[in-house]
Amino acid sequence: MQSQEWIERNHKYTLTDGNSGFSIAFAGMKFSDADLDKMAVKFDRAKREMARIEAGEIKNPDENRQVTHFSDRTAYPKSKEFKAVEKFAEEQRSGKISGEGGRFRSLVVNGIGGSALGPQLLQFALNGPYWNELKEADRNSNLKIYFLDNTDSAGFADVLAVIDPATTLVATVSKSGGTQETRNNMIALEDCYYEAEVDFAQHAVAVTMKESKLWKHAEEDGWLKVFEMAESIGGRTSETSIVGHLPAAMAGIDFKEFLDGAAFMDEWTRNEDPRSNPAYMLAAMWYIAGKGKGDRNMVIVPYSDRLILLSRYFQQLVMESLGKEKDLDGKTVHQGLNVFGNKGGTDAHAFIQQLNDGRDDFFITFIEVLEDAMILPIDESSSMGTYLHGFQEGLSAALRSNGRQTINITIEEVSEYNLGMIIAMYERAVAVYAEFINVNAFHQPGVQAYKLAAQGILDLRQKFTIAIMELEEFSGTAADFAAKAGLVDDEVEIGGLLAKAALNRNVVSREYDAGKGWIYSIK
Secondary structure, eight states, X not given: OOHHHHHHHHHHSEEEOTTTOOEEEOTTSOOOHHHHHTTHHHHHHHHHHHHHHHTTOEEETTTTEEXXXXXXXXXXXXXXXXXXXXXXXXXXXXXXXXXXXEEOOEEEEEOOTHHHHHHHHHIIIIIOTTGGGSOTTTTTTOOEEEEEOSSOHHHHHHHXXXXXXXXXXXXXXXXXXXXXXXXXXXXXXXXXXXXXXXXXXXXXXXXXOTTOHHHHHHHHHTOSEEEEOOTTSOGGGOTTSHHHHHHHHHTTOOHHHHHHHHHHHHHHTTOSOGGGOHHHHHHHHHHHHTTTTTOSEEEEEEESGGGTTHHHHHHHHHHHHHOEEEOTTSOEEEEOOOEEEOOTTGGGGTTHHHHHHSOOOEEEEEEEEOSOSSOOBXXXXXXXXXXXXXXXXXXXXXXXXXXXXXXXXXXXXXXXXXXXXXXXXXXXXXXXXXXXXXXXXXXXXXXXXXXXXXXXXXXXXXXXXXXXXXXXXXXXXXXXXXXXXXXXXXXXXXXXXXXXXHHHOTXXXXXXXXXXXXXXXXX
């Protein structure tokens, strides 16, 4: 592309908000006005369906639910729930709410997926990776914050090693109230608090739907507080709701400012002209680049250490929303967009080699932060920040010269307002793209399928446990055990359960035989 053509494309295909300094440039993508013209029918459908969403119509037909995360962003700050969270956070800071050991010093957020990843993103981006190492005065009496976001005993042990139950508040976040991973951590925490002779109920709050299993458990046990989550907000789009608010407020993040940024982007992306609408243009780029089939991977590269979790956040938002087997008409389509990323300039020493020289099966989105956190001179004319900018511009130019496609997002600083804008833009782009390809962006049948499959393994484990208790002095291979237990068809799964038991239970041991493989013994 000649320099003048590049300049003209940037003038034509860059959208900017002069007040916030936010801009997004599409000039590096391979498309023309004619390509956008061909999408007129799809744009019209998206505008119509987005209006239906914001009018409160059912837009998640599989679950017969409204989708309210766009409209709730302006209503939530005026709600009693918003005021309750702010009051709770202030009472914690003042010491009015405290634990058995005095003032709360730490918060453990127990959730998974959107119930943890969004709060993690805001915490890392706005307070930084070393927040917990700051002195309490430097945190303005806000809490250290830790996350349990899996059913992995290693992660649980890591958190337990650094908290004092007597001064630690636990926030369990689960929309349905029955998510197994979150429930497992809750049960383990209750046991640990009991062993420490600390009343868990006086150190626990919940965020969940009214009358959910978690809601009832918290009320019956007399937890400090139960905060209600709306049924119409999905986990991966819950960061601008009470799910994101409670952890943010406890860590001193200005959540109202975050919502203001999101609400501003919502207003901007209601623009009727798709060419002046950043979310519609973003969705159109995804569609054109991937030929409406997701044929290109989406690569997210923020040039900021603080924004490294953006790629993970967008990975969940995009892939869980758009990765669908069936469309809204029941037709098998196997749609979706793969998302991966890293941070710039670290990425230049990681996967950029393949992006530049390898398969041309992606488009890359750069996110640049203009304001440096510190001015650190390297020589008379350069600083660390100017080098980072130069690396980003150089990489972008190198990729384009090699025929690769790029999008550039620029913000002035990492702030609550700007993060709200970015998240809201991507949420609407996902919803718009879903209309382009005729899928339900707001359900997750694949996730439910894996949970059902996992339940099958858990059911098998019960049979396995019974068999261990009934067998005496057994020694043999997994196949031998499966045969004795009457579970021949489950030999492979039995092998996995035996291997796990051998490393974690005293009743099973194993030794390796070069001819037969692992030999398991039941004591």
